[in-house]
Amino acid sequence: MPIDPSVAIGADLGARTFSWTESDVLLYHLGIGAGARAGDNLSADALRYTLDDAALQVLPSFGVVAPTFHETDPPPLDLPGCDINLAQVVHGAQSISVSGPLPTSGTATIRTTLTDIWDKGKAAVIWQEGVATSDATGEELWRVRSSIFVKGEGGWGGDRGTATSVEVPEREPDHVSSYTVTPQQALLYRLCGDRNPLHADPDFAKAAGFPAPILHGLCSWGIVLRELTDGILGGDASKVGGFTGRFSGVVFPGETIRVSGWRTDDAIIGSAAIEGGERDGSPVLADCVLTPA
Template sequence: MPIDPSVAIGASTGEKTFRWDESDVLLYHLAVGAGSEPGSFVSPDSLRYTLDDDNLQVLPSFAVVAPTFHETDPPPLDLPGCDINLSQVVHGAQTITVHGPVPTSGEATLRTRITDIWDKGKAAVIWQEGTAVSPEGQELWTVRSSIFVRGEGGWGGDRGESTAVEVPDRAADADVSYATTPNQALLYRLCGDRNPLHADPEFAKGAGFPAPILHGLCSYGVVLRLVTDALLDGDTSRVGSFTGRFAGVVFPGETIRVQAWDQGDELVVAASIAGGERDGSPVLADCVVTKA
């Protein structure tokens, strides 16, 4: 069996020590659309993402990619007990929980392990979790993510829990959008994810898509940025965590519409395609931002 849960669940997926600096943060923010709106080059709110001065802040979603930010090879899939290949895999869901504002530069060690494997019949869902710790022993953030492995499953394992988030039955407190650029995926891949699915048309076709698609984590960062600006006064330190399930794809050039509802301690968020033939198609679902 290509996936052996008895070997995989609980297994360590490695330890990685990494560093980041202001240039990495700036590139990431540009890759998720900061500074692209008209007039943003002179806007103090926008410059908090794009200018390396004392006001520079870090969007918490940066922490998800910080450990691999300088990678130039496609992401490896050498998971214990899992014989799978890159063309089978799409990102399933992602959570980032920060234990304080992410520093604009620093060093940390991330230790990860496989926590669960769900059997969805014709696919498997593999969950990993890890915590980044500073050299002084301070926990900086915790990541939890899943990958959806097509063509696997069917061994009679646990189908997993339901994590559906109910969208409030009222008008959204924020309804904003961002038009992705044709080169958005090519820019975002410089943040450490060189998966050819997002750049190579032939690879994308082999994976079942008509053209390269935007990285799910790029959409994830775009959505968090829009919500932070719309309902948290653009202050990234007010984000405690962000969870989202990748419900659909974005092709570079499409517009992402984000609706958010303020529920007190948390924001419920939905993201979809706006306009064109795929108007209304889901992008992110089951999204929640908890407030710090």
């Protein structure tokens, strides 16, 4: 069987030590669209993402990509008990929680565990969790949890898992904005350590069932977090304590993402969909929750 839950669930995926610099932070922010709007090159608020001065801040979503930021090979899928390949895989969900504002440079170690595998019949969902700690202080910096959706690998009679949908308030959103994905956005974002050919190679994308390369799910995820941070939290990344979202659809370079956000008593609920064109209204990100710091 390509997936053996008895081997995979609970497997320690080991520890990885990594470092990042201000240049990595700047590239990541550019990869998720910071500085792309007219006038951003002159805006003090926008330059907090894209200028390496004393005001530079780090959007917490950077923590998800920081451990593999300098990878140049396609992401490996050598998970214990899982014989799968990239063409079968799409990102399912992603969350991060931070202990405080992330430093603009540093060294950390992340330890990751494969926590769950769900049997969805025609697919499997594989969950991982990781904890990153500062090598300088030993303090926890952030925690991540993510899932991948593996097509064609379900049906062994395993646990189907649980899923809790986030209800969007039945009122007008407190924030609505639109971001148009640039034609080269996926080619830029892949320099942040994700060289999956699904996002760059037209032939690979077609073999995986897509008419063209798609934007990285984590790029869409970062765009939505940035738009909500800018629109509701005044662009202050230090006010973000955590962010979670489920990947509910794909984005093709050149399309526009419409982001909506609702303030609640203890969180910001978000959603994202395609705006305009033949796929107007198609979902991008669902079950989004931004937890303020």
